Amino acid sequence: MKIKSLLTFILTINFYILYSQVFDYSQAHYKVKWKQITTDQFRLIFPSEFSPSAPKLANNISQYIQNTSSDLERKSRFINIIVQQNHIQQNGFVQLAPRKSEIYSTPSAIADNQEWLPNLALHESRHIAQFDNLTGKIRAPFGEQLALALFGLNLPGWYFEGDAVLQETLFSKGGRGRLTSWQMPIRTDILTGRTYDFNKYVHGSFKDIVPSFYTIGYFMNSELYQKDSLIHGKILAEMNGKLLRPFNFQRSLKKNYGLKSNAIFKLTMANLAKTWTPDSVLFDTDIPEKTDRYPTNYLLPQTNEQATFALQEGPQRTARIVQTDQKAPHNSTPVLTLGLQLMPYFHLRDQLITWDEYRKDARFEKQTYNVVMVYDMASKKKKTLSKNSRYYTPIIAPNQKEIICIEVDLANRTSLVWLDIASSKKIDSLILPVGLHLQQPQFNTNGTHLIAIAVSEEGTNLMQIDLQTKSLTPLLDWSNAQIERPIFDQDAIIFKANYGNKDDLFRWKKGEITKLTDSRFGAFNPSLHADTLWYNDYTPKGYQIRSIALSQLKEQSIKPHMIEALYSNQSLNRAHNTPIDTSIRTEYTIKDYKAFKNSFNFHSLTLSGNDFESFDNLKPGIFWISNDLLNTTDLRVGYEYDNDIQKSIYSASLSYQKYFPKITLSYTDKGQIGSAQTNNSTSIPFDWRERTTALDISLPFSKYRGNTIYSYGFNFGTSYLKRYNISLSNLTNFNDAIAFPLNYQVYFNRNSRRATMDITPRWGQNISFTFRHLPFEDQLTGRAWSLRSNFYFPGLALNHSLQIRYSMQSTTGRYIYTRDIPPIEGFSYIPYETVKNTLLFDYRFPISYPDLSIGQIAYIKRIRARLSANYQNIHRASFVPKSSSAGIDIDFNLFKYNFPLFTASVKGTYINDSKATKKAFPTFGLSYTY
Incomplete structure (x- = not known):
């Protein structure tokens, strides 16, 4: 849209808005055979391999749905719940349009205080109840997209996610409300005097460690619940029926609690400060820290005879393993860049490093894998030991010939798997008892035993595995403690646990437990080399490396206990917080789910x-x-x-994407207008209608390989156009039908993964070729082809980037005015010429990360700049660009909405052409992404 504004001179302002995709359209593999269990409350849809575990899950969900809606006015109504067992990411969601829930059910190596799947189902059950109590009257077949929009506009993310985390804690023995590691970033902020405002806790930060809005949301919801256990139902009941009322949530919050959200945040932080501050003087804070510009983690420190290695994770770079000089701990040398991981992980033994990486099927995004990698630092060779596997946390055996890892099959059954490093073959396995999941195993010195975390319906434990007899021995009483990274110390076990009000390292020996560290914020990830204990100490600048001689440890005997939440109303002993009885069993009938039906x-x-x-x-x-x-x-x-031509448009489209090709068939009937020139050069307006039937077929593929993302594919399209009701007869050179023009596109993209602060990929090569022609037309001729390329290079500093795009095209006949390549900036203001090619340069770089709140309206996270130079028809262009520009982009959030992230842009463009209708003009833009 162009708007003319008279200031002291005339400016032309181009204003554009971009909208990002907010709906999930990805698919599971077409080979998945779906089953179903149907009850009065829900229909559970799951892969056939999950059938042995489905009745138990259905039984749990039935109880969760009742419990998580018990304090609300309306009980949850019937919903479809889809178990994506072939997708190994740990996540889940509830949505409308269409109404359903999806849960990704595979447990991983991420330590928790209870089983993954029941906790996930409990969390998502609360979201079901929230939807039904706020917008539940607006339903299919007409209203779900409206209901989804109204839900998002009325309830902020910190509230509905924090409320769901609260339910995890109320109706289970675990839940994130009992994880001190999850609370640790806020506790650290309070103890170190970092007084971030509410906006920063809700929207996050590029430059500082800020916990997610789930965390502050849980604490604020806990404040509400501590005062009134029925307040969540009252808040939603007050809002329901007033969904178009301005500030609906704030008004309801004020009425039922007496304060608005910002005041509740301040009260929450003040009460947490009373809980945590008195302990701050007890702990040693002399921790050697890296001198990184921004907070950076140095995770999982491990040592061989030459150096200490750690997994470096920060906002400026993607994850990599670095070597630290023990005599100069501030210096780090890159060893290996890692690919995408479900959690940060690697294991070192002498010159060998092993780790796992997340992979996906090239076509089906909900068919995902975890593969085992190994790297030899002596030979500098990297190897993939598995393909399309579901392996986690590999460890190298003391003989350096084998790797043991955890496997979780499609029925959620866990096994130990032995892999031969030389041949990459699976050489042995040990299937564990049903309902027992192991995490983070480690060998003893001679390789005869393993120690690992055990998770079952009873809770968590340390499990010792005798590899010779393949027997399992639990070392502790089952509890709700979060246990992490157990290692052998001769006949003892060192591990991290959250006994007390924070995370520390402990030693188990002959049934007795002693506390080894007294970290101010948290101690994690122990490893042993010789007589030295290496571990991570959490600080405001991230996880730092610390070491201490075993002889200097000051052990303190402790007695393990059940972990409680900070709030008395969430106590395990309160009757209305009683965890769900998982011993109750109901018989369910499993039937086929007919997807086509x-x-x-x-x-x-x-x-x-x-x-x-x-x-x-x-x-x-x-x-x-x-x-x-x-x-x-x-x-x-x-x-x-x-409105522009005052004509109606009728359309229908059908897309089917179960198999490899995505097929779309569409039909459009629309009115058009035009003008005809008579012999005496006068113009006569006329109109007509046209029906277009189109077929589009695409084969899109993408995959991850190390730190690189590949995408490639082929697109094909054709159509049949028929014009009718032509108001002017006897027209010449006007075709009433165009039969089956053919369009083809093939593309290949290779880009490095972006770090948090990267604006574009550091490296990237993207090429696309398009061809169009009319093989079935007698009266029309013409063809067009275009080649587009897009390259990314690192800039002059970290997170700077240079983008170079070169494109070329050739058009004839009917396609003479077709433009398939990106134009230069200001293209519409220069005299027309046939464009053969363009060469576009863009340099982008961050200016600052202000984390600036503008009242309660906006929160500015990043300011970045962009410089551009554009060339057209370079075969006859001068060295001076045809157009150039400079611009500023501001990334910000609005109100308390976590998503989307908006970008406001202002850019000034100069055209180097004396015949241009505008030599200089500004452009303003607003875009947003999720």
């Missing part, structure tokens, strides 16, 4: 045919949308009105 599921009316992905040329209209539960079928039918 359930392909059509109309859920929403919307005003946009593309889910508001773009506001370009947005026309008033209405669409009816259907999506199946497995994201394989999308159907939408609709009507729009084009």
